[in-house]
Amino acid sequence: MSIIDPTKDNTRPTGTLGALVEAQIEQDIVEGRFLPGDRLDEEELATRLSTSRTPIREALRKLAASGLVTIRPRSGATVSRPSLALVIDLFEVVSELEAFAARLAAQRATDTQLTAIQIAHEDCERLSQSSDAGAYFNANLVFHGAIWSASNNVMLAEQIGTVNKRLSPYRRQITFHPTRKQDSQSEHSQIANALANRKPDVAEKAMRDHVMILSDDALQLARTLRL
Amino acid sequence: MSIIDPTKDNTRPTGTLGALVEAQIEQDIVEGRFLPGDRLDEEELATRLSTSRTPIREALRKLAASGLVTIRPRSGATVSRPSLALVIDLFEVVSELEAFAARLAAQRATDTQLTAIQIAHEDCERLSQSSDAGAYFNANLVFHGAIWSASNNVMLAEQIGTVNKRLSPYRRQITFHPTRKQDSQSEHSQIANALANRKPDVAEKAMRDHVMILSDDALQLARTLRL
């Protein structure tokens, strides 16, 4: 498991690498290379990212503020491992936010944004046939992201993104389910249609249901993993 | 303007003061002693809070992650001064979240939580007569907080709290309007009634409208302040 991407140049000595450090750690969590509960040793991270503890600490604080990391005073940082109850709460919040984004998108999306959604939808369609689960996961993210963006509410999009990052450890594995991809696609179609026809109520409901189903799957998984 | 509370002992040499530093700076922003746009000089804060730059920097990073502070690389930190468009977006998000919280509270609040809401409502009523605008502002916050908490969704309550902190510079001054307090109280009554009678739809709508009106007032103020 190589944390550092060998294709990237990590030898550059100067620059504001604090931000890079944060991005790197965040990626490692979101993409599942660090798992919930994993200890994040400052010195270990520092040597691994070839820097000192200072930028690491600052990055960890930021990630803690966003909820991705938990810091216990004098005890170090770990990847957040929220209780099942908290994960349920998070899903509840994100489904409401995404539903709201869909409503706003139906009201406000520009034509360009609508076509972007359509294209993302078609990409999903294509990849739902393929066996590359990771690719479908990413395409799915693009589809949802296009809607957040089409809500034309920057803060809403940001909030959804933050919450989604916290949920990604639990969401990531779901699309592996074979039948789920088919269902998901038909739900996407409903959503895309509602947006294209500018039906806020329909879009909102379709999106809420869609995310809720995802939530249920994720929660079932979380339960079997004895979260 | 004394940033440091003179009643507190700030001479203690040890302890995990990083958290205290963060809380202190956050308070200074939320309570309006630092205004949007104000520069947050690390060394100045360090001497003022009688510590070194390290804890200050870590606190500033955390606050930046929560949106209260903006850090431009190699240029230092300032209190975030979002554009009018962003403030509008934030209000839109928070009104939706609070509306959702009201809906959930109507569905799930325990009897104890309902009475807490009722008591907070009565406190508001009492203080709406008084001339102490700050006291009313705080009572109002308690009333809303009781509802967030009664939603029995920890993450939702947390999110609303975070967004509200970002808006506090713009919200704080509104309750000064004399007629507004009366209207606000009647809106609170509607909300409290809907919750007591467990009418989710009514509670949701009443809360959304209530927050929206506050938003409009705040935005008008923000406009006159040439945000």
Add this chain to the structure above:
DNA sequence: ATTTTTGTTCTTGTATACAAGAAATACGAA
């Protein structure tokens, strides 16, 4: 055997030193 206690080690928390970029200022030319 279990539990308590004590000591050691390891990690985090804080302070400080140094490096390096940004802002401000002063100077010179048009």
Add this chain to the structure above:
DNA sequence: TTCGTATTTCTTGTATACAAGAACAAAAAT
């Protein structure tokens, strides 16, 4: 004067040293 440029100063970014609490392990007592 005004603009451009060079220089200086100041602040932030990073590394490291030291302090202090927490986790761990070993030993002693029950």
